[in-house]
Amino acid sequence: xxxxxxxxxxxxxxxxKTNTKIFCSCQNSFGQKPNSLVCPICMxxxxxxxxxxxxxxxxxxxxxxxxxxxxxxxxxxxxxxxFYPDLPKAFQISQYDKPLCHGGKIEIEDNGxxxxxxxxxxxxxxxxxxxxxGENGETLIDYNRCGVPLIEIVSMPCIHSSSEAxxxxxxxxxxxxxxxxxxxxxxxxxxxxxxxxSVAPExxxxxxxxxxxxxxxxxxxxxxxxxxxxxxxxxxxDSGEQxxxxxxxxxxxxxxxxxxxxxxxxxxxxxxxxxxxxPLHLGEDEIxxxxxxxxxxxxxxxxxxxxxxxxxxxxxxxxxxxxELSALFEKAAQGTKYKxxxxxxLLGEALRLCKSDGFHSPMxxxxxxxxxxxxxxxxxxxxxxxxxxxxxxxxxxxxRLLKHPAQIAEDEGLWQINSEDELKALAQKAIEKSPKAVxxxxxxxxxxxGTIKGALxxxxxxxxxxxxxxxxxxxxxxxx
Ligand code: ZN
Ligand code: MN
Numbered sequence: 079x080x081x082x083x084x085x086x087x088x089x090x091x092x093x094x095k096t097n098t099k100i101f102c103s104c105q106n107s108f109g110q111k112p113n114s115l116v117c118p119i120c121m122x123x124x125x126x127x128x129x130x131x132x133x134x135x136x137x138x139x140x141x142x143x144x145x146x147x148x149x150x151x152x153x154x155x156x157x158x159x160x161f162y163p164d165l166p167k168a169f170q171i172s173q174y175d176k177p178l179c180h181g182g183k184i185e186i187e188d189n190g191x192x193x194x195x196x197x198x199x200x201x202x203x204x205x206x207x208x209x210x211x212g213e214n215g216e217t218l219i220d221y222n223r224c225g226v227p228l229i230e231i232v233s234m235p236c237i238h239s240s241s242e243a244x245x246x247x248x249x250x251x252x253x254x255x256x257x258x259x260x261x262x263x264x265x266x267x268x269x270x271x272x273x274x275x276s277v278a279p280e281x282x283x284x285x286x287x288x289x290x291x292x293x294x295x296x297x298x299x300x301x302x303x304x305x306x307x308x309x310x311x312x313x314x315x316d317s318g319e320q321x322x323x324x325x326x327x328x329x330x331x332x333x334x335x336x337x338x339x340x341x342x343x344x345x346x347x348x349x350x351x352x353x354x355x356x357p358l359h360l361g362e363d364e365i366x367x368x369x370x371x372x373x374x375x376x377x378x379x380x381x382x383x384x385x386x387x388x389x390x391x392x393x394x395x396x397x398x399x400x401x402e403l404s405a406l407f408e409k410a411a412q413g414t415k416y417k418x419x420x421x422x423x424l425l426g427e428a429l430r431l432c433k434s435d436g437f438h439s440p441m442x443x444x445x446x447x448x449x450x451x452x453x454x455x456x457x458x459x460x461x462x463x464x465x466x467x468x469x470x471x472x473x474x475x476x477x478r479l480l481k482h483p484a485q486i487a488e489d490e491g492l493w494q495i496n497s498e499d500e501l502k503a504l505a506q507k508a509i510e511k512s513p514k515a516v517x518x519x520x521x522x523x524x525x526x527x528g529t530i531k532g533a534l535x536x537x538x539x540x541x542x543x544x545x546x547x548x549x550x551x552x553x554x555x556x557x558x
Contacts, residue, residue, distance in 0.1 A: 081280040082315065084308045086243055086273060087198075087235035088300075090250060091228050092260040093205060093268040094137045100204050100227035101128030101171065101355075108266050112220035120204075120225035122167030127354050130155070134227035135178070135358065137259040138202045139368045141229055142179025144253050144375055145197045151360050153178050155202075155352040163219060164207040172203035172230075174349040178358075184253065185377055187395065188245040195246050196234030203228050208267070223267075229259075235274065235285065240301035240308075247271060247297050248399065252376045255401040264295050271300050277311040277321065286311070287321040291335055294328050303328040307335050379404060387417040396425055403429075403437035406446070413447025416454030419463075420446060427467045440474035441467075449483045461540035462492045496543045498550070504542055505551045508534035509558075519555060530555070 096106050102119035118126035142149050156174035182197035205226040210218040231250065237243050251262045251269060262269040271294045278286035291307060294300045306328075311321055326335040374382070376398045383394040398404050407424060411417050423446065428439060449470070453463040466483050473480055487493055495501060509516055512533045518526035534547055 082277050082308075082312045083280050084238060084275055084277050084304070085235045085285050086237040086275050086304060088233045088237065088243060088246060089272040089274070090231045090233075090247065091205075091270045091272075092141075092231065092254055092262060094134050094202075094227040094229060095258065095260055096131055096133045096137065096227055098131060098133075099225035100131045100134045100202070101225055104225065106226050107222075108263075108268065110222055112218070113222060115222040116224065121221060128171065128352075130355055130358065131227060134202060135360075136364075136368060137227075137257075138178050138200065138229045139360070139365065140257050140372065141231070141254060141259050142182065142200050143365075143369055143372060144257050145179070145182035145184055145200065145231070147179035147182035147197060147200060149179055149360065149365050150176055151362075151365075152176075152357060153360075154357040155355050156349045157352050158203075158347045158349055160347060162206070163217070164209050164221075164224075166207070166221065166224065170204060170206065171352050171355070173201035177201035184246070184249055186242070186245040186249045188239075188242045193242070195242075196236055198232045198234050200229050200231045203230060235276070240304040243273070243304055244297050244301045247300060249376070252399060252401055256373055256376055256404075258373075264297070267295060270295055273300060273304055273307070275304060275307050275311075277308060277315065279315075286315075287323055289321065289323065290325045291328055292325055292338065299328055299330060302333055303335055306333060310335065376401075376404065379408075387411065389418065389421055393418075393421045393425060396429075397421065400437045402439070406437075406439055406443055409443035410446035410450070413444055414450040414454065416450040419450045419453050423449065423463065423467055427464050428471070431468065431471050439471075441471050442474075445470050445474075445480075445483060452483055452487065456496075456543065457494055458487055458492060459494050459540055459542070459544060461535070462487070462494070465540065466492065492541060494543050495538055495541045496546060498546075501542060501547050501550050502554070504534050504538050505547065505554050507537050508551065509554060511537070516555070516558065520558065527552075527555075 098104060099106050099120055102117050104115045104117050104120055107115060119128055139149055153173065153176045155171050157169045158172045159169045161168045177199040179200040180198065183194045184197065185192060185194055205223050205228050207219055207221040207224045210220060212218065233246065237246060254260045254262050260268060273291040273294065274288050275291065276286040276288045278284060289307065289311070291303050294303055307326070314321060322340065324340055325338045327338045329336050380394045380398040383389040383397065384391060397407050403424065407420065410420055414420055429437065432438060449463055449466060452458045453460060458466065466486060469486065470480070470483065508530050512530045515526040515529040519530065531548060531551060534551060535542055535544070
């Protein structure tokens with residue numbers, strides 16, 4: 079068995095969130111009645127002429143700036159010629175040798191290690207229709223997606239494991255979502271990914287033959303496709319066979335990659351400048367305006383949380399890795415001094431309660447703020463805060479009438495117990511109920527104290543002020 083290394087480059091297609099399509103005024107909308115959003119332009123009927131949607135260009139420029147790319151001031155669109163049933167024009171309007179953006183990078187964190195992934199280019203192009211394969215072998219075509227604006231983001235081949243690839247895809251999605259340029263729903267196909275992978279002996283300085291895996295629609299599948307393709311190529315190399323340039327498809331059912339076609343080269347597409355569209359010129363003020371309107375990016379937000387809110391690297395990282403989670407944190411943090419408690423609640427209970435793939439909270443930010451204020455001001459204990467969170471979350475999920483945390487605490491008597499007398503009574507009960515632990519403790523076993531304190535806390539229904547309870551309990555135990 080030889081040792082091999084993999085080199086992976088990713089091509090990500092993301093649909094832009096424009097109102098209309100890229101070259102016509104048809105609506106850009108997912109999930110509509112098949113073939114209801116089409117016109118002579120996006121259907122490629124003879125004589126129909128495209129005109130470029132300015133909104134698509136602006137969104138693509140935003141994506142480019144956020145990825146640290148250089149924006150090309152003078153660019154153009156090109157025809158990429160090929161026939162496929164989902165492409166009625168028999169060519170795709172794309173960009174060939176002058177992409178709108180080039181030469182950027184994004185920072186990823188993979189297993190605690192930081193690394194930059196280079197971005198070769200980002201170009202704009204149009205999407206194709208969707209083929210729907212029926213059970214009886216028939217294929218239906220929905221042309222609604224024809225002409226939906228896309229950006230294609232091409233990474234440098236500098237990814238060396240499936241987990242790095244996954245981190246890159248997640249970070250890219252995070253950036254695009256926070257920019258609002260795409261909704262990046264992999265299950266609806268608004269973000270898709272092609273993998274280029276080559277395998278070579280560990281010590282080799284040259285890259286192996288590139289194989290492409292097309293149209294992967296989840297992060298998990300991307301990782302699986304890469305791992306499977308790596309072992310397939312390793313096995314071929316071990317048996318002395320050659321890797322052929324191919325386009326393969328990831329098969330979700332088998333977890334393997336299957337051959338689609340032997341690879342075509344760029345020449346086969348017979349690219350040429352799109353004769354029906356003028357070259358594209360971008361002014362400095364246009365680009366500066368986009369630059370100024372960029373929101374805070376996830377990586378900058380993470381640094382701010384660490385520096386200003388004193389969150390740990392770990393907390394800041396998780397919060398900023400999900401756009402909805404970080405938006406909720408951002409909003410809730412404005413309503414409470416206790417940011418660290420807020421991070422604890424979100425990363426503990428809330429993430430646990432959240433059953434969806436990405437983070438989604440049915441509960442409004444203000445409820446989180448109120449909960450943290452009560453907890454931080456020691457009006458409720460941490461265990462009550464968690465209990466209340468579960469309760470509020472469920473109420474919100476079931477769309478039951480929402481009471482504010484303080485109201486529930488009042489109605490159900492969940493306030494923290496701070497009174498000396500009450501705590502003393504609870505401590506006495508706990509001592510009575512844990513005779514063995516008391517003996518152990520008196521014999522010098524400090525660990526037994528935890529058992530007795532646990533009994534006290536549970537006796538109080540989790541409401542005893544933990545520090546005060548501990549003091550009183552120690553005092554009573556010393557008197558025994
Ligand atoms: Zn149209
Ligand atoms: Mn493309």
